[in-house]
Each structure stands twice: as structure tokens, then as C-alpha cells.
Amino acid sequence: MLTDTMKKHNYSAGPCILPQEVFEKSAAAILDFNNSGLSILEISHRSKDFVAVMDEARALVLELLGLTGKGYQALFLHGGASLEFLMVPYNLMKENGKAAYLDTGTWASGAIKEAKNFGETVVVASSKTENYNHIPKNFEVPADADYLHCTSNNTIFGTQMQSFPEIDIPLVCDMSSDIFSRVLDFSKFDLIYAGAQKNMGPAGATLVLIKEDILGKTGRNIPSMLDYQKHIAAESMYNTPPVFAVYASLLTLQWLKAQGGIAAIEKINNAKAELLYNEIDRNPYFRGTANKGDRSHMNATFLLEDETQAPIFDAMWKEAGISGIPGHRSVGGYRASMYNALPLESVQVLVDVMRSFERKMTGGL
Numbered sequence: 001m002l003t004d005t006m007k008k009h010n011y012s013a014g015p016c017i018l019p020q021e022v023f024e025k026s027a028a029a030i031l032d033f034n035n036s037g038l039s040i041l042e043i044s045h046r047s048k049d050f051v052a053v054m055d056e057a058r059a060l061v062l063e064l065l066g067l068t069g070k071g072y073q074a075l076f077l078h079g080g081a082s083l084e085f086l087m088v089p090y091n092l093m094k095e096n097g098k099a100a101y102l103d104t105g106t107w108a109s110g111a112i113k114e115a116k117n118f119g120e121t122v123v124v125a126s127s128k129t130e131n132y133n134h135i136p137k138n139f140e141v142p143a144d145a146d147y148l149h150c151t152s153n154n155t156i157f158g159t160q161m162q163s164f165p166e167i168d169i170p171l172v173c174d175m176s177s178d179i180f181s182r183v184l185d186f187s188k189f190d191l192i193y194a195g196a197q198k199n200m201g202p203a204g205a206t207l208v209l210i211k212e213d214i215l216g217k218t219g220r221n222i223p224s225m226l227d228y229q230k231h232i233a234a235e236s237m238y239n240t241p242p243v244f245a246v247y248a249s250l251l252t253l254q255w256l257k258a259q260g261g262i263a264a265i266e267k268i269n270n271a272k273a274e275l276l277y278n279e280i281d282r283n284p285y286f287r288g289t290a291n292k293g294d295r296s297h298m299n300a301t302f303l304l305e306d307e308t309q310a311p312i313f314d315a316m317w318k319e320a321g322i323s324g325i326p327g328h329r330s331v332g333g334y335r336a337s338m339y340n341a342l343p344l345e346s347v348q349v350l351v352d353v354m355r356s357f358e359r360k361m362t363g364g365l
């Protein structure tokens with residue numbers, strides 16, 4: 001077992017930090033699940049105990065998001081958010097129809113690339129020429145599009161949508177890296193998807209929330225494994241689901257509920273983001289890369305003013321037990337991912353390192 005001083009301050013963008021009690025309970029379930037004498041890794045997904053896990057996970061997702069009884073289905077699928085890039089148009093874009101996309105980063109453009117396989121794909125706005133440092137606003141959405149797709153949090157570029165377009169067509173959102181992190185009116189979205197490994201659980205499961213009445217309208221013949229209606233009919237067990245990833249996700253959702261749900265975790269997330277961004281803005285040796293009004297509370301991206309000082313700063317944060325902070329290659333510098341399970345204390349450690357670095361560079365002690 002790790003002691004507190006051995007545990008790293010894990011800023012990884014994904015797979016990411018999860019609550020310590022999730023690691024401990026998952027480890028225990030690998031040895032003996034529910035006192036069954038069996039490991040969670042060896043039980044049938046059709047066993048009563050696992051069906052109960054799946055049912056509770058699906059119900060708890062809806063409860064935490066305030067979507068219970070509102071016509072939504074929660075599914076735990078395979079294939080990551082990347083498979084949803086194509087499942088969404090397959091299930092929602094009509095034959096000879098069109099879809100609208102907001103291009104706010106690498107993942108959004110990945111979704112656009114897949115949609116083009118299915119029909120006319122209109123990019124309503126893009127911040128690509130500014131290296132995705134902001135969220136485009138005031139764009140027109142074609143009223144005859146089958147849906148609008150957006151990405152609520154841009155994991156790589158450190159931007160986050162603060163508001164969502166008011167439209168009369170279905171709204172689809174990739175929430176991989178900020179689902180369960182802040183209160184939104186989730187009923188404004190008709191389809192939400194998220195790879196588990198950013199803020200919900202280990203890699204291997206993908207959460208999809210669908211307002212059921214938007215399905216079945218395309219006229220397309222959809223292969224079974226890519227058909228949301230087939231997965232709904234099978235209660236998210238059309239084939240063997242990612243048993244362990246669903247179980248660990250359930251543990252994280254239970255942890256979140258015990259913290260007081262999304263509203264409670266949002267307060268802590270806001271405090272973490274404020275602490276770090278205040279330091280980035282105050283400290284003359286650093287600067288943020290994203291426009292201030294669009295900054296992400298999940299992934300803070302920042303650079304050293306003088307990149308030749310990187311070896312000194314890097315040695316300091318490593319010494320402080322920080323892990324996973326180098327930036328994505330398309331932005332460079334640093335990216336501090338502050339998902340739900342990252343404690344405020346870990347952010348304080350990073351801020352303290354930034355302050356020590358400043359003192360060192362200015363010749364103090």
C-alpha cells in the first residue's frame with residue numbers, strides 16, 4: 001500500500017487520477033468481489049452481481065446529471081470517445097442529410113473527419129488558425145442540419161465552453177474531459193459521450209447518454225455493434241461489456257455522490273482552477289496559452305516565458321512528487337489536468353513549486 005508521501009501528485013490528462021478509495025476498492029474486488037469467492041475479472045457479465053453493477057452505474061449516471069425520468073438512456077460501450085466520432089453520424093445523420101460541427105481542437109476535428117464519411121459536414125466555426133486558443137462565438141447553425149456537434153472541454157488546448165448554443169436541432173456534445181465536473185443543464189443536450197478515462201474511471205468504457213426520441217430517423221442500415229438502439233434494447237449488454245471498467249466507474253460515481261454530487265465537486269474544481277490560474281497570471285516566469293474567458297477548469301495549459309529554463313523547472317516539479325504535467329506536443333510547455341479526484345493540496349504543491357522557481361530565477365533562495 002502507498003503511504004501519502006509515496007503517492008504522486010498526478011496531473012495526467014488521461015488516463016487520469018481517480019479517488020484513492022476507488023483504487024483500494026477495485027483492488028479488493030479483483031481479489032474477491034462481493035464476498036463471492038470470485039474475482040471481478042472472472043465473473044460472468046450475466047451474473048446477478050454484475051447485472052446489478054451495470055444497472056446501478058447506468059442509473060447513477062442519470063441521477064448525478066439530473067436526467068432521471070427525462071427520456072434518456074445511459075450506455076457503457078467500448079471503443080472510446082473516438083468510436084463515438086463515427087457512431088454519432090451513423091445514428092443521427094440522415095441519408096443525404098447534413099451535420100454541423102464546431103471545431104475547437106484536435107478532438108473536434110477528429111469527429112469532423114469521421115462525419116465526412118457519412119455526408120455533408122458543415123464546420124460552423126473554427127479557431128484552428130489561432131492554434132485553438134479560444135472558443136469561437138456568434139456562429140450560425142444551419143437550421144436544416146441533423147444535429148450540431150460540439151466539444152465542451154478541449155483537453156489538449158485548455159479551453160472550455162462556458163455556454164452552449166440555443167438551437168432547435170439536436171445538440172451533441174463530446175464531454176470526455178469535463179463530464180461530472182460542473183453543473184450544467186444536461187437536458188439541453190440530446191446526446192453526450194465521454195471516454196471514461198478522463199474523469200470517470202479507467203480506460204476501456206465509454207459513457208453515452210442519449211435522448212431516445214432522436215434515434216431511428218436516418219433511414220440508414222446500421223451495423224449492430226454501432227447501433228445505439230441495439231445497445232439500448234440490450235440494456236448496455238449487447239456483447240460482453242468492459243466489466244472491470246464499468247465497475248471502477250461505478251465506484252467513482254458513488255464517491256462523487258458521497259462528496260455531494262456535481263455541485264459540491266464543482267466548488268472544489270473552481271478553487272483549484274483559481275489557485276493555479278492566479279499563479280500563472282501573477283508569476284512573471286509563466287504565461288497561459290488559452291484566452292482568459294475560455295480557460296478550462298480541467299486542463300490548464302501554460303508556458304515558461306523563457307523555455308531554456310525548462311530543465312530547472314522540470315527538476316523542481318519532479319522533486320516535489322508531481323507527475324504527468326508536460327504539455328501535449330501540439331501546444332508545448334505544461335498542462336496541469338485537474339480532474340475531480342485531484343486534491344486541492346496537489347495544486348498547492350504545484351503553485352509552491354512555481355513560486356520557488358520564481359525565487360530561484362530572481363536570485364533569491
Ligand SMILES: *Cc1c(COP(=O)(O)O)cnc(C)c1O
Nearest residue numbers: 080081082107155174176177195
Ligand atoms: C481523450 C479525448 C478523446 C479520445 O478519447 P478515446 O477514449 O481515447 O477515444 C475524445 N475527445 C476528447 C475531448 C478527449 O479528451
